[in-house]
Amino acid sequence: MISLSRPALQQSDLDAIEIDSLKKIAAASEDIEALEARRTTQQEQIATLEQQKGEMEILVQRASLSLFLQEQHRHHSDRIAKAIKKSPSITQSLDELARIKEKIDALETEIETDxxxxxxxxxxxxxxxxxxxxxxxxxxxxxxxxxxxxxxxxxxxxxxxxxxxxxx
Known part of the structure; x- marks a missing residue:
């Protein structure tokens, strides 16, 4: 009975419902596009982060190798220094080499400026x-x-x- 007392739906009412539905669909479509854009941006960020992660892994490996080699260098330098201290003739020869090198460098500088x-x-x-x-x-x-x-x-x-x- 209540439905009979209400006025009948007119074309303008149907058009308004249709327009309202289209607006809701358009808004949903825009929301979907925005979500897709954010998803794409996030995927690009993830790819960039994965690349940076790989580069950092390589960098960490290089740094680790560098530290290892520095330790090896220090170890061998210490061994050589101990051997040199035990042999005065090697120490004298190294001192003489250093003096000769200084003289050579000075002479080379003089020659180059001539x-x-x-x-x-x-x-x-x-x-x-x-x-x-x-x-x-x-x-x-x-x-x-x-x-x-x-x-x-x-x-x-x-x-x-x-x-x-x-x-x-």
Whole structure:
């Protein structure tokens, strides 16, 4: 009876219900799209985190290996230091090597700053590589052989330099 007393549904009522349903479906669809976007973002974050985890595992392995090698280095350094302390001749030789190295470094610095360093290098290089004309030099006693070759190269280089200067 109550249903008879109510007014009949009209087309506008049905349209309103349909519009309301479509709005609810559209809102649900937007919610689903938002959830899908968040899920995609979270999957990308998970993938990035997994990659970082793998990189960190490798880094931890390298750091562990580095610590192991540092310990090995320290152990062997200690053993060498003990052996050196037991042998005064090794200590003296190492001290002499250090002094010689300092002298070499100082001389190398002086040589590098000299304006004629390129000429010196070319003379030394040519003295190191004997030519066919150096056959007679092989008869010179060994300690003087390199000196004779060096003097010869210096003379040749000076002759070439003089030719360049004298040419008109």
């Amino acid at each position: 304006p004629n360093v390129e000429l010196l290098r070319s003379v030394i290089n040519s003295a190191k590589s004997p030519t066919r004309d150096d056959d007679w030099v092989d008869d010179v006693p060994h300690p003087f052989r390199a000196y004779v070759r060096l003097l010869r190269r210096v003379a040749e280089t000076l002759a070439e330099s003089m030719k360049l200067v004298i040419r008109p």
